[in-house]
Amino acid sequence: MRYIFGNITSEMEAGVARGRRDWLNALRSRGLGLKTLALALGIVAGAAFAPAHAAEKVTIFAAASLKNALDAINEEWRKETGKETTTSYAASSALAKQIEQGAPADIFISADLAWMDYLAEKKLIKGDSRSNLLGNRIVLVSGKADAAAVEIKPGLDLAHLLGDGRLAMGAVDSVPAGKYGKAALEKLGIWPSVADKVAGAESVRAALLLVSRGEAPLGIVYQTDAAADPGVKVIGTFPEGSHPPIIYPIAITAESKNADAAAYLQFVRSPKAAALFSAQGFAVLE
Template identity: 50%
Template sequence: MLRKFLLSLSLSFCLSAPVLAAEKVTVFAAASLTDAMTAIGKDYEEATGIEAVFSFAGSGTLARQVEAGAPADVFISADEAWMNYAVEKQAVDPGSVQVIAENELVLVGPKGVDKLELTADALTARLSGGRLAIADPDTVPAGRYGKQSLEGTGLWDSVSGKLAPMENVRVALASVARGDTPLGIVYASDAHVEPKVEVLAVFPRESHTPIRYPAALTVGASEGTADFLDFLSSETARKRLEEAGLTPAD
């Protein structure tokens, strides 16, 4: 009798577990995806009834949190380097990795200011008495791309002493939008959603490694949460990525 009761209890738990696991999906995503992912999360919940809960931060911060066992189901990085790190640390399922979008790198200033040539003289003149907002080049993809572009265009030596490294690219964007810094290096998608900044110049694509956003399931992903990863390739999600200024991956 006891054995039958335990078997029944076990069966009941197994049947109910997928329902409990499917109540929400927790997504750790790069800060530059805030607008796109928030919209995609709402679409996903409307389509499936499953809530998408997001944690947005710099990719390096999130990768280390996932490595440490943070309760995430999906990790989306702003570059392939931090995704490779997560794969090497066995924090994500390597077979699930897929690139969902691409981006561009731009120089921004407060709304209404004049365009700017990407020359040492023009940059230093505009930065007179101010600093260049940039995501931390040592830990954040946007900062790494920014440093690559400044070096690739021969501008690094002129501005390296005037940098204002920030926690992530959205903090750098906000700094320019508030007028705290006269210039900032951000993604095109960031500038697209912030009405208080102006794109002053676009960095040449060849000046930095391609800006790609890979997504993957974490090794601790709850059952059923792979559906969210699949949803990121849907026409609905691709439309949201475009609306946020990103280019959906082919």
């Protein structure tokens, strides 16, 4: 058996060699130089020995507030499967627009329902893969360790607390955390007094950084973001009824062809992932 396979292999190699010589002779006859011939030979050799299917990473587009938890989950996925991921973190609005424009994502995790609905209406996600994954809360944070706690309720003089400073929060017309924050401030009757003091950031993590660096005295972020940054202190939590429920949906994109996307989705929904989300302060909905 070894002898037969050896002959077949030798004949195949000889055939490849003859074909390569014929091809290069044809190139020479057209006047191509040695550099071009060498490059062509390299391409042929590379094609002969390249693996049939290179491993493809699962590409995740995820809300910025998920970074700490999802980094830990992606590392567990790598340990269990030996497969890699690549993750882009940004505001859900920015990620949804990138997917709409053809960015090659396999998984989308939004920080609100609205941007997942936006892609669903355009048939850019696989509807049967969609589910509500996580919940969260929004809080008021200060960059001062000795900042006094406040009760967030109607009549809170937030403008006085800000003084000459600005209120850091996600852009209120697009970033989910900013939209939740504005809705809460409106519900509590506080918005008119601080609307012109808002420093709108491109993402909730960017808003968090403004407070952590001392560039803004106060900010509205998710409680999970506050827990991830030792440079801020939570001084108040917004009542749940003051804003729409904070829900993170997840789905596979319609254009994904990655065979591992469904398995990764199930891993993110697994008890092991749930424990890692909970450790960062998220409420696991499944």
